[in-house]
Amino acid sequence: MSEFIKVFKEGIYKDNPVFRQILGICSTLAVTNLMMNSFVMGVGLMFVTAFSSLTVSVLRLYTPKHIRMMVQTLIISAYVIALDIFLKAYWPSMSKALGPYVGLIITNCIIMGRAEAFAQKNKPLISFFDGLIMGLGYTIVLLAIAFVRELLGFGSIFGIQVLGEQWVNWTLMIMPPGAFFMLGIVIWVTHRFFDDNTDKGGAKS
């Protein structure tokens, strides 16, 4: 059980994929102008990371070591395509809003990173959990950034208008630079508050 708690803490803040490992930045910058987009992207990533970690872990004892990257990429792509097909069939408007970024989940370093760093060495169940939590850590950061960007940029939260008519939208927040500013602030704040001296050695697995 303590193993699960450790994984949970690492995924959410100690080793958070976005502000600790600085992975998955491309999509973090791209889809965070609306909370709904960020949410779906995050859930999609949780799904893909969890299941690809599970599969990689199940196959880890049978996978020849020198072709493991190829196998991992294949597994990840398969789940991403499945997700893409699902969105196209059942949620076309979201599929359109996320555009190429669903397909680009394949190249999201978080998934590959977890497959390499965790799933390759651990049992299936904990790997699945690790993927899920890493995805959750990513989702939380995305939602936090999107919250500020959507609120200031559109005056709304999840598409519901909360700031009145007199609110002047900060166009900058919706545009790519807004994402850079927000991400920078998030990394700064989290390092300020979650910094403990135990992990000075750089990235851990």
Added chain:
Amino acid sequence: MAKPKRILYPVFFMVLITAVYTLILASLNAASAERVAEQESLRLERAILYANAIDATDDAALHQFFVDNFEQVTTDDLSYYRYATDGQVTAYTFPFTGKGLWGSVNGYIAISSDFKTILGVDFISHSETPGLGGRIDEAWFKEQFRGIPLETSPYIRYRSEANGNVDAITGATLTSNAVKGMLNTFLETLMSTERTVIVNE
């Protein structure tokens, strides 16, 4: 001592896992292909109905209404939808396309059957900046095109010009101008040449 790399097993393993996943994805794709195509055509139908200012309630009713009242007409160099109620043609809906700021913009424009007013405009796809040019998708922008008379060219003028009839989008001048340009170009050719072709049919 490192084991020598084996060739046969990795190849076999890779082939097997590829085959398994390809099979899964292919069946997933086959299972949902129909639904995806359905969603896609529903999106076009919804856009065409919106351009004609017809309120679409649920998907099934929308599709039924479309099938009952709209007819696609394709001539040599023209493709459009004819909207007829009780055998009386009330409107024509044309696809239009043009260059936006970042990529092509596609949409539909509905014109009354006497070619005197624009009934409405809807956009199918575009890749404009979200929150700026992307606001061409918003209702307040599209609703402005309803009822614009087709009298003097250029037909669509922003309020910054003399006798303007449409508000441009603040902060998205290039997209606004691109949309205006593509609509005016389209209307120009429609009113000068293609109109006679349609009327004479």
